[in-house]
Every structure is written in structure tokens, then in C-alpha cells.
Amino acid sequence: MAILGLFQHDVKKHAVLASGLVAPNPARCVQCGICTFNCPVGIDVRAHAWRGEPVIHNHCLTCGECVMRCPRGSLRFEKTDLFAKRKP
Amino acid sequence: MKYAIVGSGVSGIAAIEAIRSVDRSGEVVMIGDDPHGFYSRPGLAYYLTGELHDKALYPRTSDEYRQMNFRYVKGRVKGVLREARVLELENQTSIAYDRLLIATGAQALPLEMPGANLEGVFKLDHMEDAKRILKRARRGKTAVVVGGGITALELVEGLLARGMNVHYLLRGDRYWSGVLDEHESKIVEARLQVEGVTLHHHAELIEVMGKKNRVIGARLLDGRTLKCDMVAYAIGIRPRLELAIQAGLAVDRGILVNEFMQTNDPHIFAAGDVAQVYDPAVGRSVLDSLWGPARQQGYAAGLNMAGKTTAYIKAPPFNVTRLAGLTTTIIGAVGGGHDEDLVGIARGDSETWRSLPDALVAQSGFDVNHLRLMVGEQRLLGAVVMGDQTLSYPLQKIVSERIDISSIREKLLAADARIGDVVVEFWAGLRN
Ligand SMILES: Cc1cc2nc3c(=O)[nH]c(=O)nc-3n(C[C@H](O)[C@H](O)[C@H](O)COP(=O)(O)OP(=O)(O)OC[C@H]3O[C@@H](n4cnc5c(N)ncnc54)[C@H](O)[C@@H]3O)c2cc1C
Numbered sequence: 001m002a003i004l005g006l007f008q009h010d011v012k013k014h015a016v017l018a019s020g021l022v023a024p025n026p027a028r029c030v031q032c033g034i035c036t037f038n039c040p041v042g043i044d045v046r047a048h049a050w051r052g053e054p055v056i057h058n059h060c061l062t063c064g065e066c067v068m069r070c071p072r073g074s075l076r077f078e079k080t081d082l083f084a085k086r087k088p
Numbered sequence: 089m090k091y092a093i094v095g096s097g098v099s100g101i102a103a104i105e106a107i108r109s110v111d112r113s114g115e116v117v118m119i120g121d122d123p124h125g126f127y128s129r130p131g132l133a134y135y136l137t138g139e140l141h142d143k144a145l146y147p148r149t150s151d152e153y154r155q156m157n158f159r160y161v162k163g164r165v166k167g168v169l170r171e172a173r174v175l176e177l178e179n180q181t182s183i184a185y186d187r188l189l190i191a192t193g194a195q196a197l198p199l200e201m202p203g204a205n206l207e208g209v210f211k212l213d214h215m216e217d218a219k220r221i222l223k224r225a226r227r228g229k230t231a232v233v234v235g236g237g238i239t240a241l242e243l244v245e246g247l248l249a250r251g252m253n254v255h256y257l258l259r260g261d262r263y264w265s266g267v268l269d270e271h272e273s274k275i276v277e278a279r280l281q282v283e284g285v286t287l288h289h290h291a292e293l294i295e296v297m298g299k300k301n302r303v304i305g306a307r308l309l310d311g312r313t314l315k316c317d318m319v320a321y322a323i324g325i326r327p328r329l330e331l332a333i334q335a336g337l338a339v340d341r342g343i344l345v346n347e348f349m350q351t352n353d354p355h356i357f358a359a360g361d362v363a364q365v366y367d368p369a370v371g372r373s374v375l376d377s378l379w380g381p382a383r384q385q386g387y388a389a390g391l392n393m394a395g396k397t398t399a400y401i402k403a404p405p406f407n408v409t410r411l412a413g414l415t416t417t418i419i420g421a422v423g424g425g426h427d428e429d430l431v432g433i434a435r436g437d438s439e440t441w442r443s444l445p446d447a448l449v450a451q452s453g454f455d456v457n458h459l460r461l462m463v464g465e466q467r468l469l470g471a472v473v474m475g476d477q478t479l480s481y482p483l484q485k486i487v488s489e490r491i492d493i494s495s496i497r498e499k500l501l502a503a504d505a506r507i508g509d510v511v512v513e514f515w516a517g518l519r520n
Contacts, residue, residue: 025481028408030379031098032131037144046147071134072408072414073477 015035020077025051028074035066039057049074089114091393092175092183094331095191096120097129099386101148103189105160105391114394117157117183119165119175123226124215130379130436131238132218132270135254136246137157152255168335170353185357186395190288190343191386192328194361197431199234199321203296208303210320212246212435213241221320221343227251229317232306234293236264238409239322243277244285245412247281247320255306255314257291259428266427266442267418271451272472275458281411286492293319314473317373324431325377327362341432342375349389355509357393367402369421369469374439375432376405397414404470404487405438414456417480420470421445421463422485431472445469450507454472463501466494479508482515491518 004033014042026049035045041059045066048055091107091114093100100118107116108191113349120126127145134140138422153160160181167176168188175183198204212222224230225246233243240256240380241263247254262273263280275286288308295303296319305312327342338344342364351359359383364373376382380404383513404420425446433439447462447469457475461468461483467490471483486493493500499510 027406027484029492030130031128032126032134032140033144033147034131034134034140036109050147055216069139071139071410071415073417073480074408 006032020079022048022055022060022062022067022075023078024052024054025074025076026052028072031074032067032071034071038065038069041066045075054078089394090184091116091189091264091435092185092187093118093189093191094120094175095189095193095360095362096122096126096160097128097191097193097360097382099193101126102383102386103191103390103393105361106155106387107394108156110391110394110396110511112157118158118160119161119163119177119183122214123162125160127215128379129214132212132215133242133246133301135218136221136242137249142219142509145215162348165331168331168356169369170267170335170356171357182247183354188333188357189389190337190356190358190362191360191382191389192274192331192362193382194325194327195512197324197326198230198318199224199296199323201293201295203298203303206296206298206303207301208318210243212320212322213325221246221318224251224315224377226236230255230315231318231320231412232257232314232316233295233320233322234429235322235324235434235466236429237267237322237324238407238411238436240429241280241302241411243320243322245282245283245410246284247318248269248285252318253286254284255286255288255316257288257293257306259290259292260426261289263389264427264429265425266430267423267425267437269449270462271427272460272474275474276414276493278368279414283412320342322434323429324434325361327364327375329362332358332362332408340373341375344373346392348392348397349385349400349403350392357389359389365400365402367403369404370440370443374402376438376440377433377435378405378407378438379436381405381434386436404482405440407436407438407487408477409436411474414474415477416472417473417477417482417484418474420462420468421447422460422472424469441470441508448501450505452505452507461470461500461507461511463493463497466492466497468493479511483513486511486515 029049131145164178196213292309295307332343343358391398406419422444423442450461461474462470
């Protein structure tokens with residue numbers, strides 16, 4: 001059956017990035033919600049993708065679940081500015 | 089100012105956001121006839137496979153809608169009185185407007201043959217269709233799928249995921265011949281076979297056979313019959329033009345608009361799947377059925393409706409999708425062949441992809457990871473990336489931003505060129 005996790009290379013990068021965040025590419029996103037559905041801490045990743053805003057959120061574990069599950073490669077890890085503001 | 093928006097899809101929602109970014113106090117009303125309102129229509133494919141449940145497909149909460157500050161009317165608009173600037177609804181009420189957006193989308197072309205109305209014949213267009221399919225899909229039962237493009241495969245994969253035996257009928261030699269080249273079609277077909285799909289080439293469905301109003305089989309042109317419990321089809325889509333035609337607006341295959349998404353009536357705008365929009369890359373107006381452009385067009389229309397003049401320039405269309413489990417990105421103009429399985433375009437599709445650019449083809453990779461580039465004089469005009477998606481982002485940028493590739497053109501066209509490496513190096517150079 002259909003293979004999940006086609007963007008796993010991005011997820012592996014996560015291991016190297018001690019401080020990474022999830023950044024969306026809104027042009028690729030079709031708001032299907034697989035990211036939000038699979039977020040273990042309940043962040044509405046899809047809403048970030050609509051607005052084109054990186055997931056800067058205190059609860060984000062950067063576990064990579066959303067990046068890995070997105071069927072369209074709309075999400076990837078980016079290095080963070082360590083001093084980026086985090087939402088409470 | 090009174091704004092009316094017909095259609096609750098992504099272009100309508102984007103239009104409201106745009107209007108509200110300019111005009112906080114004008115009256116906005118949206119009228120939609122889909123009982124499920126706004127949801128991710130591309131996401132229906134993942135609902136079918138079981139990767140998502142239906143509730144996850146709704147991007148907005150009622151709180152968020154409240155903040156957007158508009159009135160939602162469930163119902164169908166049946167007429168536009170242009171002189172009076174009034175919409176007539178099927179429930180006999182009417183709504184006045186100063187600016188109107190027609191964002192009525194497109195709908196699946198119906199299957200026209202004996203038995204097409206039997207219980208167990210499905211399309212995949214709306215939430216309701218997906219729910220009906222899932223109600224009927226049973227492990228161990230058999231489905232016949234006809235049609236082409238992305239939606240036909242979404243049906244195939246969804247039904248497979250639900251444990252059904254799937255026959256996929258292709259009228260011609262190969263899958264999606266208007267967009268994919270021969271090799272790419274074969275990659276997809278080989279994977280479908282590995283997944284357990286029974287493929288039939290040169291197979292044309294002519295009748296859905298039924299008993300007690302239920303599907304029991306499919307009759308083919310060559311006289312064969314296949315026993316089945318369900319027939320699912322995706323043979324193309326058609327913009328919902330009824331309103332525009334009734335209102336006497338200029339239409340071709342879609343509603344014709346200028347770069348401000350305005351129709352030939354300055355008070356009326358159109359956006360999304362229903363709009364036919366000028367594409368500078370191919371020099372004519374084209375149809376898409378793509379979420380991204382629908383959103384962008386809706387946003388541009390909204391700004392213009394609220395008085396903030398903004399031109400919409402169509403970017404090369406692209407889509408990232410799974411074809412038989414293989415992630416595939418299609419960008420710009422890549423096609424040109426004839427496709428017997430589709431009338432016009434399908435969902436997640438663009439007329440632009442089908443135009444054969446004045447370009448040479450560079451290809452590499454022969455099994456799972458495959459790359460095809462349409463190399464113009466100075467620019468890349470299109471690309472197909474299958475499997476490994478490392479190059480998908482860079483190519484999306486290189487094609488859409490019309491980056492000059494003269495410095496690597498010869499390398500790309502050299503015999504046995506490792507075109508992937510050439511692009512990676514070029515991209516790294518650009519970023520430095
Ligand atoms: C199964 C499927 C798979 C897809 N896959 C992809 C993909 O992979 N990638 C991609 O980019 N896009 C994909 N799409 C296409 C994408 O969903 C559309 O391009 C997008 O939804 C278009 O938005 P829209 O606002 O123009 O129209 P729509 O989303 O079609 O919304 C139009 C709305 O108007 C309503 N309406 C129509 N007429 C009236 C009337 N007279 N009165 C009131 N309401 C009316 C309709 O009920 C509908 O709700 C897919 C679509 C489907 C269905």
C-alpha cells in the first residue's frame with residue numbers, strides 16, 4: 001500500500017539540528033490536516049501552514065511526526081534562531 | 089459596501105480573508121450549497137485510505153469563522169440579476185450585492201451509460217461522495233475503476249486500502265498519457281500491479297450491470313464482463329458555469345477574467361476552478377483544478393473587490409501527489425499527449441501541464457527515482473520529479489521564478505548527463 005514518510009530524509013536532518021523548527025511551504029499545502037491530526041501535543045500545524053508561519057510553540061517537541069506524515073512535502077525542518085520567540 | 093461570495097471552497101474563504109484585510113466593516117455574505125461547508129477536498133483521498141478521519145478535514149473552527157465576521161447562508165444561488173445587483177436563491181430569498189464573487193468550483197463529469205445510476209456507482213468530488221464510498225467499500229469485495237489522472241488513482245488506492253480487489257480499466261495504452269511520458273506511466277503501472285491492482289489496457293466500460301438496482305458487474309466494449317460490487321469513475325471535471333451563463337457573463341471553458349479576476353461585468357469577479365485565467369507561459373487562458381491557485385485567485389479577487397487593485401499573475405502550476413504510493417511533483421508544462429481516459433482535466437490537474445513546451449527533454453533515473461526536465465533556451469519550462477523529492481523544492485523555484493539556466497543548459501542536455509547532480513550543484517551555487 002501507499003508508502004508513508006516519503007520525506008524522511010528531512011526527518012533525519014532533525015537529529016543533526018539540536019534546535020530546529022518546523023517550517024511550512026504554503027504553496028504546497030492543501031490543508032488536508034494530516035499534520036494536525038498526528039501532532040502528539042495537539043498543535044494545529046495546518047493553521048501555521050495556511051499562514052506560512054513556522055511552528056514556534058513551547059510544546060512543539062520537534063518530533064518530526066508532521067514532517068514525516070505530510071504527503072506533499074509541505075513541511076520541513078529549519079535551523080532556528082536560538083533566540084526566536086516561542087509562543088506560550 | 090456589500091460583498092457576496094457564491095461557493096464555500098478555498099477561493100471563497102481566501103476572498104473573505106482578503107476583503108477583511110482591507111475593509112473591516114463592509115457586509116460579507118457567503119452562500120454555499122455543500123452541506124459540509126469548507127473542507128480540504130484534496131484531503132478526501134486520505135480520508136478514503138484511512139490516514140485521516142473526516143473531522144480532521146475541516147481547517148477552521150467556528151470561532152475562527154466568527155473572527156472573519158461574515159454571514160453564512162446554506163443554499164444554492166439560482167440566478168444573478170445584474171441590473172439590480174441581486175442574487176436569487178433556490179429557497180426564494182434574495183441577497184443584494186455591490187461586489188460579487190463567483191467561486192462555484194467545478195464538478196465531476198457524469199458517467200453516461202446504461203447502469204450509471206445504479207446503487208454502487210461513485211465519483212469522488214465531495215465529502216458526501218467519500219462517505220458513500222466508505223459505506224459501501226467492503227474487504228474482499230470487488231471494485232472497477234475507470235478514468236484517469238490523480239483522482240482515478242486516489243479511488244484505486246482508497247479502495248485497495250479498504251481491502252477491496254480492484255480492477256483499473258484504461259482505454260488506451262497507458263496511464264495519464266496527457267501529462268506523463270511513456271516511461272513514467274509504466275513506473276506507475278508497475279507499482280499498481282505490485283500493490284495488487286488488476287490493470288486492463290484497451291478496456292472500455294460500456295455498461296454497468298445491475299440487479300435489484302445494485303451493481304453486479306461491468307460490461308466492456310470487447311464483450312467481456314467483470315463481476316463487481318462497485319464502479320468508481322473519474323473521467324474529468326467541468327467548471328460550474330450555470331450561474332455565469334444565466335447572468336450572461338463571458339465564458340469559454342470557464343468564466344473569463346482579466347488579471348484582476350474581474351469578469352466582463354465590473355461588479356462581478358470569479359476565482360478558483362470555475363475561472364479561466366490567462367497563463368503568460370502558454371499565451372492563453374487555461375483551467376486548473378488546483379488548491380494553491382484557487383486560494384491565490386480568491387485572495388486577489390477579494391483585494392480587488394475591496395478596492396485594493398492587485399494583479400494576479402499566474403505562476404507555473406504545480407502539484408505534489410502520490411501516484412501508486414510514489415510521491416510525484418509536476419511543475420509547469422510537461423505534456424502534450426492524448427489521453428483517452430479523461431475529457432479535459434481532472435482534479436489536482438492543470439491544462440498548462442498538457443502544453444508541450446518548445447523545449448528539449450533531459451531525463452534520468454529508470455525505476456523508482458525518476459526526473460524529467462523540459463529544457464528551454466534559457467529557462468526550465470517544466471519538470472516531473474518521481475520518488476526522491478530532494479529536487480522538488482529547487483525545481484519549483486527554478487521553474488516558477490524563471491531562473492536563467494543558460495550556464496548549465498549544455499550539461500543538462502549532454503548524453504548520459506547526471507541531471508539531478510547538475511541541478512543540485514546549480515541550486516547550491518544560487519544559494520551561495
Ligand atoms: C478528490 C479531489 C482531489 C484533489 N486533489 C488535488 C490535489 O492533489 N492538488 C490540488 O492542488 N488540488 C486538488 N484538488 C482540487 C482542489 O480541491 C480544487 O482546486 C479546489 O477545491 C478549488 O476550490 P474552489 O474554491 O475553486 O472550488 P470548490 O472547492 O469546488 O468550491 C466551490 C463550492 O461552490 C459551491 N457551489 C457551486 N455552485 C453553487 C451555487 N450555485 N450556489 C451555492 N453554492 C455553489 C459548491 O458546492 C462548492 O462547495 C482535488 C479535489 C478533489 C475533489
